[in-house]
Amino acid sequence: MTDDRPRTSPARVEPVPGEPAATATIGDDRTLLVADYHAGYEAGLRYERGVDVPSRAADRREQLLGLIERTAPGRLVVLGDLMHSIGDPGGAERGELEVLFESLPAELEVTVVKGNHDGGIETWLDDAAVVPGEGVALDRVGVCHGHTWPTPEVLDCDVVCLGHEHPCVRLEDEVGGSRVERAWLRGRLTPEPFRDRPAYDGLPWLSPGAESPRPPRVVVVPAFNDLVGGTWINVPGQSFLAPFLPAGLVDGEAYLLDGTRLGSYRSV
Template sequence: MAAVEPVVGEPAAVADLGEKRALLVADVHAGIEIGLRYERGVELESRAAERRDRLCSLIDETGVDRLVVLGDLAHRVGAPEGEERAELETLVAAVTDRVPMTLIEGNHDAGVAEAFADDIDVIDPRGGVLRGNGGGPHGSGVAVLHGHTRPDPALRSADVVCMGHEHPQVRLEDAVGGSRTERAWLRGPLKPSVFDDDADSGPKDGADPPSDGPELIVFPAFNERSGGTWINVEGGSFLAPFLPEGLDAGDAYLLDGTRLGDFRRI
């Protein structure tokens, strides 16, 4: 059985691939401060160096053989250029000086694969399966996708499916009405009908036995400024075309490992 274990206190996990191990992160959104400047006129001091150093430190501390980004390595939708491209070049160079890098194409990664074709391996947005060499044909094991599309039906036999895109977060309130926002993990059994190509509006009939599908792990965003999906707020809207209907049950966890229980009841 494939194993994916979160790194305590971090929005990252280590996948055991047999002879190899990979560090998985999602939604790095490199260049977010540059994007916010152009998109919204918001001026924020860049944290690019801090995020890069944190990512490289995680690679070093976990002793992995590869970094896998579950989509949205870049922030701006479109081919990277100017300051954003420079930030990406520095980030990719820092990572690949340590380990090979794999990117599952996200909805923000248009042009990234082409721009860095000589530096990173790329997996189609509908997903693939990680193996000892970091990638390969479909089959059982650790499946990866971004989450803005339905997964490839061939991933149905995976032990676990890892995705990003949602940036799950929870709002926690105290006894006196104060509140805070925390990034969170979401884990639960994925309905097999999620993999049906003709399922346009969610799984059919809601009758799939939960145990028949792989475990789904929705990763928190690596970028702390990228916002996200409120998974415990009434009216919160999921982004993936198969969530939340594709989960019969799912538990939320904070980065420190605290289990919050069923995300629908938090």
């Protein structure tokens, strides 16, 4: 695989302090990245589990609008699962998304990476560019959802951003109490799980030898929706959701939303 894009300084993805969101410079645009919005989740709980939870649609919308005002991006990228229902969205869910998009700044460019919950979103969402879940390269930042293997172009970027996993950590205090908090999972990809897949033949960092460049960094973005739960990344026996995790991230580190570095996610 050849890459004729000019190599300048490595792409940077920076978490927004205290928020399940990150910023990156993609081309000339400041970009806001969020994952797993899961619009209509409360309606899904009522239908799927018989659990009645008041809608937090307005809270989600105001949180996202506040982030947009705070970071002033030219582009918003949703890393999959903008909606919750796997099929066509119902009234409450579609209504939530319609109000959300009506509230976004008119000049804001929106890209939605199609997640496994996003059904036929590309057939009715006219206010955003919808790209496949296996992802695309946006300049030197690769974006994908994480429920399937990324494209070679995504893995040829400086940094790969994905959602789907909803990473969380379970923290215990000295008297045995515990709490679960959303977390970032960050590190550098490990080549082994990618080497036996023909689609990736030719990626420089998968070629053995000292001259090969380092693998891309990876950022697993916490779920924007705080109701959806997720993978307890520091609890033994937990199954990861992405097909290349945890084998593809042996030395990853966990961070809380407030920036607290917890160290290796395996030893938190």
